[in-house]
Amino acid sequence: MSPPPRRFVRVLAPLLVLLLLLPLAHAQSLGEALQECAGTLTGSTQPQQIHLQMTDDASVMNVIWATEGRSTGEVEWNGQTVASTDYCYNHDMAFHMASMTGLVPGEEVTYRVSSGGDWSEEFTFTPIDSTANHFEWISIADHGDSSEGMDVSESIIADTTAQMVTISGDIAYADGEHSPWDSWFNFQQESMTRIPWVTAVGNHENEPGYGFSPYEHRFDSDGQAESETFWYSRDFPGVHMVFMSTEHDYTTGSTQYSWLEQDLSSVDREVTPFVIVYGHKPMYSSNSYHGSEVELRAALETLYVNQGVDLVIAGHDHFYERTWPVAGDTVVDTGNEGDVHRFARGYAPIHLVIGIAGRSAYEELDEPQPEWSAYRENSTYGWTRLVYDGDAQELAFTHYRTDETIGDEFILQVAPLASNSEEGFLGVPGFGTMLPILAMFGAAVRRLR
Numbered sequence: 001m002s003p004p005p006r007r008f009v010r011v012l013a014p015l016l017v018l019l020l021l022l023p024l025a026h027a028q029s030l031g032e033a034l035q036e037c038a039g040t041l042t043g044s045t046q047p048q049q050i051h052l053q054m055t056d057d058a059s060v061m062n063v064i065w066a067t068e069g070r071s072t073g074e075v076e077w078n079g080q081t082v083a084s085t086d087y088c089y090n091h092d093m094a095f096h097m098a099s100m101t102g103l104v105p106g107e108e109v110t111y112r113v114s115s116g117g118d119w120s121e122e123f124t125f126t127p128i129d130s131t132a133n134h135f136e137w138i139s140i141a142d143h144g145d146s147s148e149g150m151d152v153s154e155s156i157i158a159d160t161t162a163q164m165v166t167i168s169g170d171i172a173y174a175d176g177e178h179s180p181w182d183s184w185f186n187f188q189q190e191s192m193t194r195i196p197w198v199t200a201v202g203n204h205e206n207e208p209g210y211g212f213s214p215y216e217h218r219f220d221s222d223g224q225a226e227s228e229t230f231w232y233s234r235d236f237p238g239v240h241m242v243f244m245s246t247e248h249d250y251t252t253g254s255t256q257y258s259w260l261e262q263d264l265s266s267v268d269r270e271v272t273p274f275v276i277v278y279g280h281k282p283m284y285s286s287n288s289y290h291g292s293e294v295e296l297r298a299a300l301e302t303l304y305v306n307q308g309v310d311l312v313i314a315g316h317d318h319f320y321e322r323t324w325p326v327a328g329d330t331v332v333d334t335g336n337e338g339d340v341h342r343f344a345r346g347y348a349p350i351h352l353v354i355g356i357a358g359r360s361a362y363e364e365l366d367e368p369q370p371e372w373s374a375y376r377e378n379s380t381y382g383w384t385r386l387v388y389d390g391d392a393q394e395l396a397f398t399h400y401r402t403d404e405t406i407g408d409e410f411i412l413q414v415a416p417l418a419s420n421s422e423e424g425f426l427g428v429p430g431f432g433t434m435l436p437i438l439a440m441f442g443a444a445v446r447r448l449r
């Protein structure tokens, strides 16, 4: 074999060496986490999947986005710029998270993000002022990207007065694939860049081969790019919201149980009249597919009743159901018929299953309908919308179908109803200790049937 011509060695060899070194030099300028990325991560550095992520500080809002190519990023807001933390997991995209700080609740913020020198368009959002006397938001569960799920997404995007979206788990149904997450985030971007989406995990966030890792890298509730808190709470106008995990240990003595106990008991109900718990699996469900999660009920119902939780909003069963205020299988109040059904705060939690945001409906229901089941619908899709009115001290809940008709609605109010006794059920001394007895009584009645 003849040696390469001298001209080739002189001109092309240094170029080859440079080409070999270039990726290394590029990688060295990235964060350590990004250097550990398994994928090749080549391609566009144009930001995509951009979404706001709320922190526990109203003056700080995080933003997360993804790029095909390895890159470092930054966020620009109110004339300031801050570098992002850049990271990845075992997937062929890079992720970027950056914090916008010094925000004033109620004052609009304009921002954009960049990675590898490619800028996004400008977006605006308004940090939620927890002292406001009006707040409205959308709650969904079991979403995905079916045509019904897209209908729900489009309704959310078209809703210009909702200030937040919550998801009670089963978000994108990626199930070990990555592209469903990518397309899900891209489809929600128009809403998620404008208002925060706040999440509780479902069983479909615990993915084959990956566990919760995709969820942990794509969402943030603790300000740490590569970790995730699976149970946390946030204060909004009139409402304290708990986002718990039915997919992690919640039994007595567990870290989550202790946290729930401490968090729920620390709410000043004079300042924040309503408490909602979001979680995936339902304590009460009369759907034949999954049904009531009895271990969950056994572990947490007494705590929720004693702490005066008003609403427990779950999914998992793909249908809509609302219970009466119920404790230990026993209906403790039926409210007051009117134009819209009203309940006074302070009896027992109303449980909602709202797994109607797009996944195939589970149509088979337990018959006869249990006494605690106030309303159920088994073949429709949709979302729910909540409005807190601080002047009236009321919380209005409405269930919408995808054709925009209303399926169910009720109002929860702070003031007692004329039809109720002077004190709520929780006003009865020792109610909490009665609950296990009620539960045993309920179980005995069920066994006799």
Ligand SMILES: [Fe+2]
Pocket (backbone or CB within 6 Å): 142, 170, 316, 317, 318, 355, 359
């Ligand atoms: Fe589901």
Ligand SMILES: [Fe+2]
Pocket (backbone or CB within 6 Å): 170, 202, 203, 204, 280, 315, 316, 317
């Ligand atoms: Fe589920």
